[in-house]
Amino acid sequence: MEWIILGVVLLIILVILVRCIRIVQQAKAYVVERLGAYKTTWNVGLHFKIPFIERIAKVVTLKEQVADFPPQPVITKDNVTMQIDTVVYFQITDPKLYTYGIERPIVAIENLSATTLRNIIGDLELDQCLTSRDVINTKMRSILDEATDPWGIKVNRVELKNILPPREIQNAMEKQMKAERERREAILRAEGEKKSAILTAEGEKESAILRADAKKQAQIREAQGKAEAILTVQKATADSIKLLNEAAPSDPVIRLRALEAFAAAADGKATKIIIPSEIQGLAGLAEGIVESVKEPAPAGHPSGK
Numbered sequence: 001m002e003w004i005i006l007g008v009v010l011l012i013i014l015v016i017l018v019r020c021i022r023i024v025q026q027a028k029a030y031v032v033e034r035l036g037a038y039k040t041t042w043n044v045g046l047h048f049k050i051p052f053i054e055r056i057a058k059v060v061t062l063k064e065q066v067a068d069f070p071p072q073p074v075i076t077k078d079n080v081t082m083q084i085d086t087v088v089y090f091q092i093t094d095p096k097l098y099t100y101g102i103e104r105p106i107v108a109i110e111n112l113s114a115t116t117l118r119n120i121i122g123d124l125e126l127d128q129c130l131t132s133r134d135v136i137n138t139k140m141r142s143i144l145d146e147a148t149d150p151w152g153i154k155v156n157r158v159e160l161k162n163i164l165p166p167r168e169i170q171n172a173m174e175k176q177m178k179a180e181r182e183r184r185e186a187i188l189r190a191e192g193e194k195k196s197a198i199l200t201a202e203g204e205k206e207s208a209i210l211r212a213d214a215k216k217q218a219q220i221r222e223a224q225g226k227a228e229a230i231l232t233v234q235k236a237t238a239d240s241i242k243l244l245n246e247a248a249p250s251d252p253v254i255r256l257r258a259l260e261a262f263a264a265a266a267d268g269k270a271t272k273i274i275i276p277s278e279i280q281g282l283a284g285l286a287e288g289i290v291e292s293v294k295e296p297a298p299a300g301h302p303s304g305k
Helices: 002-019 095-100 105-121 126-131 133-151 167-247 251-266 277-293
Strands: 021-024 028-034 037-042 045-048 054-061 064-068 072-075 081-092 153-164
Touching: 002 021, 021 028, 028 095, 037 095, 054 095, 064 105, 072 105, 081 105, 081 133, 095 133, 105 133, 105 153, 126 133, 133 153
Parallel strands: none
Antiparallel strands: 021 045, 028 037, 028 054, 064 081, 072 081, 081 153
């Protein structure tokens, strides 16, 4: 019986010792207290705590965390009430300060971000709030980081997720945006029509210039062709005269050529022809030449009787 009791006691002691062995995982830290006072912070690795004397007060994660806070009512400088919700990215850098620095640190960050946001938005008008998100984010991050430093928290980033002005303000902004878009559309349409008219006028101008140049070139080439034709005729005439002069034709040949020219001139188209005396004599001469060259008729022909 005594051995059974001793075995149970040893088993209980063994279980207690095993439960006092702790393995700290990556990106976590254990805050350890001894007799109610802070003793140390365990980082990654194998650790052992003294039973009934030491205890793990808090397990702290060292990863970056995200806190998404609900919309907060804020009033701008021009007395417009808006709803703005924020997202805070933070990281615990000192587990001891995080454990003992403040009660419920996430709630403290939420309230601090709400008051900081009201202070910043109170100095801005509605239009500035809508267009200056980066400025607001930077100011809030700086203020929150400085305020949470004694709590062992580092604020890495603050973002304004939604900015919701009142419904009537949204309607007015939508009408303003619609009017602005219509104005830009009218301007773009007018500029397009202007450019189109300019391009059309330039095209007509270039077309007229090209037509004038083409007509000019055609007239120049036509004149050059006529000039070359006249020169060719004159040159041919000059060459023929030169050849005639070099040939030194006799007077009967000249008269015969004149008779041919006269026949070509008459050619049945004239109703009245005046024959010069020189040509009449030349015609008689030609007829005599023709008669003289005729062969005599044969003896048995009737005309020879």
